[in-house]
Each structure stands twice: as C-alpha cells, then as structure tokens.
Amino acid sequence: xxxxxxxxxxxxxxxxxxxxxxxxxxxxxxxxxxxxxxxxxxxxxxxxxxxxxxxxxxxxxxxxxxxxxxxxxxxxxxxxxxxxxxxxxxxxxxxxxxxxxxxxxxxxxxxxxxxxxxxxxxxxxxxxxxxxx
Amino acid sequence: xxxxxxxxxxxxxxxxxxxxxxxxxxxxxxxxxxxxxxxxxxxxxxxxxxxxxxxxxxxxxxxxxxxxxxxxxxxxxxxxxxxxxxxxxxxxxxxxxxxxxxxxxxxxxxxxxxxxxx
Numbered sequence: 001x002x003x004x005x006x007x008x009x010x011x012x013x014x015x016x017x018x019x020x021x022x023x024x025x026x027x028x029x030x031x032x033x034x035x036x037x038x039x040x041x042x043x044x045x046x047x048x049x050x051x052x053x054x055x056x057x058x059x060x061x062x063x064x065x066x067x068x069x070x071x072x073x074x075x076x077x078x079x080x081x082x083x084x085x086x087x088x089x090x091x092x093x094x095x096x097x098x099x100x101x102x103x104x105x106x107x108x109x110x111x112x113x114x115x116x117x118x119x120x121x122x123x124x125x126x127x128x129x130x131x132x133x
Numbered sequence: 134x135x136x137x138x139x140x141x142x143x144x145x146x147x148x149x150x151x152x153x154x155x156x157x158x159x160x161x162x163x164x165x166x167x168x169x170x171x172x173x174x175x176x177x178x179x180x181x182x183x184x185x186x187x188x189x190x191x192x193x194x195x196x197x198x199x200x201x202x203x204x205x206x207x208x209x210x211x212x213x214x215x216x217x218x219x220x221x222x223x224x225x226x227x228x229x230x231x232x233x234x235x236x237x238x239x240x241x242x243x244x245x246x247x248x249x250x251x
Contacts (some may be wrong), residue, residue, distance in 0.1 A: 043190065080204040080236070083200075
C-alpha cells in the first residue's frame with residue numbers, strides 16, 4: 001500500500017493501482033474521486049492486463065521475426081486518453097522472473113492528468129517499485 | 134513536410150510510419166524493410182482499434198470519464214518504445230530519444246486529426 005501511496009505523489013497523479021495478470025483489481029488509491037471511481041479503475045485494470053498480454057505477444061513475435069532486439073519483455077503499456085493517461089508496468093514481475101522466483105507480484109499502474117503528464121518520470125517511478133523489493 | 138518526415142529527424146527515432154484506419158495502405162521511413170513496416174503498421178492499427186473500443190466501453194457506463202477520445206498509446210521495452218498517436222507510429226530508441234518530447238510532438242502535430250474513421 002505504501003507503494004501505491006508513493007505513486008500518487010507523482011505530478012498530476014489521479015490514482016494508482018495493482019492488478020493481476022488476469023485483470024482483477026487488487027488494491028488502489030484514488031486521489032481524485034470526482035474523475036475516477038472504483039468501477040472505472042476496475043475496467044481499466046482489465047483493459048491494461050489485456051493490452052500488456054497482447055503487447056508482450058507482439059514484442060515476442062516481432063523480435064523472432066525481425067531479429068531486432070530490445071522490445072521484449074514489455075516494461076510498460078501507456079494509454080493516453082483525452083484528459084488522463086494510464087501507465088502500467090510489469091517490471092516488478094520481470095525482476096522476480098530473472099531471479100528464478102515462482103511467485104510473480106501483481107502489475108502496478110498509475111493514472112496521471114495529461115496536463116501534467118511526465119511519462120518518463122512515471123516509467124522511472126514504476127521501475128523503482130521493482131527495485132524497492 | 135509530413136509528420137513522418139519530421140518524426141524521423143527527431144533524436145532517437147529509428148523508424149516512423151502512417152497507416153490507413155481501414156488497413157489498405159501504409160507508408161514509412163527509417164530502419165525497417167517494407168515487410169516489417171507493413172507488420173508494424175498492422176500491429177499498431179490493431180492496438181489502436183482495440184484501445185478505442187475498450188475506452189468506448191469505459192465511456193459508455195461513465196460518460197465524461199475523460200478517457201475518450203483516445204489520443205494514442207505507447208509500449209515500452211528495454212531498449213525501444215513504440216509510440217502511436219492517431220494513425221502515426223514511431224519506434225524510439227530509449228537511450229537516444231525522449232518519450233516526452235516525441236509523444237508531445239506527435240500529439241501537437243496530430244491534435245486536429247479526427248477519429249471518425251475508426
């Protein structure tokens with residue numbers, strides 16, 4: 001939970017959340033309930049899980065077919081909507097995979113207002129969630 | 134100059150392209166063969182279409198949620214990021230380029246693109 005509280009300190013952050021690879025929302029912090037509610041976050045988590053899986057398949061296939069490296073494993077997927085963006089990361093999971101651990105932690109994400117969005121800062125903050133463990 | 138020609142000049146952009154929403158044509162510049170540029174166009178188009186459908190579902194039960202219309206999306210790997218706004222895509226070297234700069238440029242250049250063709 002401390003990790004989610006830390007993520008909503010990013011400039012423009014509206015919410016942060018954790019979700020399973022199958023999409024279920026596990027934990028969340030909503031900073032701006034007038035913009036995002038639990039139902040929206042729940043559907044967003046499922047949407048992000050689906051897109052992480054598809055992007056991972058595409059990156060894997062792309063690397064195999066083109067011999068271009070550096071796309072897999074997917075670190076983050078970002079959807080940029082009209083007013084806000086959602087950035088989700090699987091970096092924590094990749095660190096555990098590399099360490100040979102069976103248990104994989106949930107994906108983690110943050111929703112940020114587009115006006116203040118700093119995507120590189122969001123990537124860095126999400127990557128730091130893996131390093132902190 | 135077209136946005137693709139402008140994009141390929143940005144630091145870190147290794148390839149950039151444009152696809153038709155209906156999937157019958159594409160164009161590109163940069164370090165890709167035509168075969169792989171076509172594949173990249175198809176993957177980007179498919180994800181753009183599904184992201185718009187998914188955000189439409191969110192907006193349908195929460196009007197004015199702020200998600201629609203969707204501007205674009207990004208997928209970031211260890212060395213490269215795929216950036217897509219409307220029907221334009223680029224592959225960006227993470228070390229040599231800035232996502233904030235490139236995506237910001239794409240958003241500004243494509244700010245008036247209509248999503249009606251999706």
